[in-house]
Amino acid sequence: xxxxxxxxxxxxxxxxxxxxxxxxxxxxxxxxxxxxxxxxxxxxxxxxxxxxxxxxxxxxxxxxxxxxxxxxxxxxxxxxxxxxxxxxxxxxxxxxxxxxxxxxxxxxxxxxxxxxxxxxxxxxxxxxxxxxxxxxxxxxxxxxxxxxxxxxxxxxxxxxxxxxxxxxxxxxxxxxxxxxxxxxxxxxxxxxxxxxxxxxxxxxxxxxxxxxxxxxxxxxxxxxxxxxxxxxxxxxxxxxxxxxxxxxxxxxxxx
Amino acid sequence: xxxxxxxxxxxxxxxxxxxxxxxxxxxxxxxxxxxxxxxxxxxxxxxxxxxxxxxxxxxxxxxxxxxxxxxxxxxxxxxxxxxxxxxxxxxxxxxxxxxxxxxxxxxxxxxxxxxxxxxxxxxxxxxxxxxxxxxxxxxxxxxxxxxxxxxxxxxxxxxxxxxxxxxxxxxxxxxxxxxxxxxxxxxxxxxxxxxxxxxxxxxxxxxxxxxxxxxxxxxxxxxxxxxxxxxxxxxxxxxxxxxxxxxxxxxxxxxxxxxxxxxxxxxxxxxxxxxxxxxxxxxxxxxxxxxxxxxxxxxxxxxxxxxxxxxxxxxxxxxxxxxxxxxxxxxxx
Numbered sequence: 001x002x003x004x005x006x007x008x009x010x011x012x013x014x015x016x017x018x019x020x021x022x023x024x025x026x027x028x029x030x031x032x033x034x035x036x037x038x039x040x041x042x043x044x045x046x047x048x049x050x051x052x053x054x055x056x057x058x059x060x061x062x063x064x065x066x067x068x069x070x071x072x073x074x075x076x077x078x079x080x081x082x083x084x085x086x087x088x089x090x091x092x093x094x095x096x097x098x099x100x101x102x103x104x105x106x107x108x109x110x111x112x113x114x115x116x117x118x119x120x121x122x123x124x125x126x127x128x129x130x131x132x133x134x135x136x137x138x139x140x141x142x143x144x145x146x147x148x149x150x151x152x153x154x155x156x157x158x159x160x161x162x163x164x165x166x167x168x169x170x171x172x173x174x175x176x177x178x179x180x181x182x183x184x185x186x187x188x189x190x191x192x193x194x195x196x197x198x199x200x201x202x203x204x205x206x207x208x209x210x211x212x213x214x215x216x217x218x219x220x221x222x223x224x225x226x227x228x229x230x231x232x233x234x235x236x237x238x239x240x241x242x243x244x245x246x247x248x249x250x251x252x253x254x255x
Numbered sequence: 256x257x258x259x260x261x262x263x264x265x266x267x268x269x270x271x272x273x274x275x276x277x278x279x280x281x282x283x284x285x286x287x288x289x290x291x292x293x294x295x296x297x298x299x300x301x302x303x304x305x306x307x308x309x310x311x312x313x314x315x316x317x318x319x320x321x322x323x324x325x326x327x328x329x330x331x332x333x334x335x336x337x338x339x340x341x342x343x344x345x346x347x348x349x350x351x352x353x354x355x356x357x358x359x360x361x362x363x364x365x366x367x368x369x370x371x372x373x374x375x376x377x378x379x380x381x382x383x384x385x386x387x388x389x390x391x392x393x394x395x396x397x398x399x400x401x402x403x404x405x406x407x408x409x410x411x412x413x414x415x416x417x418x419x420x421x422x423x424x425x426x427x428x429x430x431x432x433x434x435x436x437x438x439x440x441x442x443x444x445x446x447x448x449x450x451x452x453x454x455x456x457x458x459x460x461x462x463x464x465x466x467x468x469x470x471x472x473x474x475x476x477x478x479x480x481x482x483x484x485x486x487x488x489x490x491x492x493x494x495x496x497x498x499x500x501x502x503x504x505x506x507x508x509x510x511x512x513x514x515x516x517x518x519x520x521x522x523x524x525x526x527x528x529x530x531x532x533x534x535x536x537x538x539x540x541x542x543x544x545x546x547x548x549x550x551x552x553x554x555x556x557x558x559x560x561x562x563x564x565x566x567x568x569x570x571x572x573x574x575x576x577x578x579x580x581x582x583x584x585x586x587x588x
Contacts, residue, residue: 004360011357019345022386088341092402095305096358097331254308 012106062126064187077111078157141218155246263313275466288457297446336403344388373401482519
C-alpha cells in the first residue's frame, strides 16, 4: 500500500458515488423497496401475536429490514463487477498499476457507503414509526455491525461475480441464495422453540441471522437471542473470511 | 535490453489453440507490429502480455519483469489501448481520463495538462463534459486512444488502434504514435489488420495467423523476400504457364491463386515481353498483367496463401479446423 493505492481507492469510491447518484431510478428503488417491506409487513403483521416476542411487530421487523436493505445493495455492488466485465471497463481497472487489494477495497468502500446511507434512511423511518433506540453506545455498535454486514455482502457478491460469466445466472442466484438467507434470518419472525427443530438449526447456520440478531440487540435491545458483542465477534470472523475469499477470487479472475 | 521477450507463449481456450508457442522479442524504442487477420491470436497475445489472461504454457517478460511472477511491476510499465471499448459510459469523457490519470498516479498539474493535450489531439475538447454513453462509436474510440496516450509508459500496447476511424483521425493518431515513440522513447507494440498502418508505423512486423508467427522481420526485408517487383497475371491456363515460368531462373516465388498467378522478379517492366513470348510458345493467352512494388499485402499473401482483405466468414477464425490445403504452398517451400 502506498499513496498511489490510496488515490486509486479514492477514485474507485468516487466513481461508484457518481454512478449511483446518476442512476436515479436505482437510488429510488433501493430506498423505496425496503420502505414498502417495513410499512406493509409492519402494519400487516402488527396485530399478529408471535410467541415470546417483546414489543410491537414493527420494532421487531425494523432491524431485519435495515439488514435486508444493506445486504441487497452491497451484494449488488459486488456482483456489478460483472457489468464492468461486460462493458470492458474492468480491463482498464485491472491493467492499472494498483494492487488488486486496493481495487477490492475501493469497490467495497463505495458499495458500503451507498448501502449504509440506505440502511440509515430505513433506520430513521423506523424511529418515526416508533422503534426505540436503547442508547448511544447501542447505536454505535449497530453502525459497526452494519458496516461489517455490508463488507461481507460485497465480498460475497465478488465471489459470485467471479464464478459467473454473464447475467443469466444472476436471477437464479437471487432467488436460490438470497431469499432463503433472508427468510431463515429471523428478519420476519422470531427464531425460538416454537419452530420445528430443523428450521431452527438452519437459522443458526445462517450468517445473516447473527447480523440481524446483533442489530436487534444493540439497536432496540429486545428480542435478541445472543449478546450483541457475541454476534459482533461471529460477524467479524465471517467478514474477514468472506472478504478474503472475495479478494482471492477477484485476484484470480481473468478479464 | 529487450522490452518484450516471450518464450513459447501459449494460450488455449478449451481445445482451441488461440496462441501457439510464439517466441519473439521487441527492443527498446522499437515500434513492433503484429499483422494478421481477425482471430489470428493478436488480442489474446496482448491480453497475456498485459496480465489480463494467464498463459496456458510458456512465459514472457516486460521490461525485465516476469508476466506471471511480477505482475505488479509489469503493470507499472505498460499502457494499453484495448480493441473493445473499455470506458465507463456513465461518466463523462473528462471523468474517464481523470479516473485513468489518478489510477496511474499522475500529479495534479500533469493530469490537467495531459487531459487537455490528449483531448485536443483527438478533437474531443468541446465534448469533454458529455456522458460517454452519448458519444458515437468513433468518439469513444478516440477517447480510448487519448486515454492510452495519457501516462507515459515504458511500453504502449495498441490493439487495433485505428479500427473504425476516419482517414483524418487515423493520420493524426499515427503521427502522434510516431512522435510519442521518437520524443519519449516509448516502445510500441501494436496489432493491426491494416497493411498501410503496419507499413507506416512499424519498424518490424510479425505476421501472425492461426496463433503462430509465420515470419518476422523489418518491413523492407519482408517486401524484398517476395521479390523486387511483383507481377500479377491472369491467363487462359494458369497451371501450364506456372509450370513453364517456374523453369526460368529469373522468376522467384511463383504462386498460383484462384484466378491469377503472382511472381517475384527483378526489374519487372523489362520482364513482361519475355513472359508474353513464353506464353505464346505454349499457347497460353494472357488476359491481364500488372507490375508493382511489393506491398505488405503481397507479403501476407505469400506467407499465408490468402489476401487479408479477402476475409470472409469461413476464413475468419472459428472453432472449425481450417482445410489444411490452404497451407500446401508453405510446405512446398
